[in-house]
Amino acid sequence: MVKVLELASNEVVQQVSELYKDVWNYEDNSIKERILKHSSYKGFRGFVILSKEDKVIGFSYGYTSLPGQFYHELLAKEFNSEEYHNWLQDCFEFVELAVHPSYRKQGLGKILISKLVEEVDNKTTILTTQIDNNSARSLYESLHWKVLKEPFYPSNSIQPYVIMGKELK
Template structure:
């Protein structure tokens, strides 16, 4: 477990470490719903997706919890496979930018969310660096909404760069960007 110091005077310490995400999926999706603005129907759909992803033998998950055990953030991912739905959607966009090879030998960050009360305190940074430090792949890929946001800023500081922009996922209201970074991720200077 890694400890993350709180950023505010009244913010408790946060512990980052392995969790049984399948057992805590509803808590995790409650965090994602608040952080990402999801409605009940979207949460129900994502619940099935998360549980299906966690069946992958190489899926990894970490949680960020307060000392009292409250789940306030999570990350999960797995080695990328070209046959995965996500890969089939992003592949034409990556091919168009000459970045298609990023789909091979990469660890994909499937989801990373931190409750808004705990954002900008190093929790997301700790989650993503801890999970990628433990993988065998030489690089990591992820997708994020294609807008300038604190999440995109974080990813850039870690070494992620844009591989393809304006990626359209079925039923997603906004375009995404696919980003990639060599591992290990960059640390703060």
């Protein structure tokens, strides 16, 4: 049995940081700093899933996407005015999702995604993932997300991404 909790305490954020490093083989602590920064954003929501041993095995978070925010501005450049109005005008930005590799294929990603967007007041939600991340894309498509743009190169990335969206209302 797993528990779903809000992403709130510093202890949980530290565990999320460790999980992020395990999932992405990434040795910096910027995820902790980003979560702490983003937790002050309008509409911030975050959840973790704990194992039986109360260890964080998955997390997701996001917030209301607003003009002036770094990623909002990157995404806005990819859309014409109609697409911007339809997708970013009243949007919840799905920022991160990670599940420890040994706990995948058990529906935990679906739980985290559903919990994250279930009470969001925004009209749409949007996310990006690596264009070749087939397991993530399949997961999102199974939950009725659709591809809005590909390829998308955020910032100085040489790796192509895909922009996906879902209507919430």
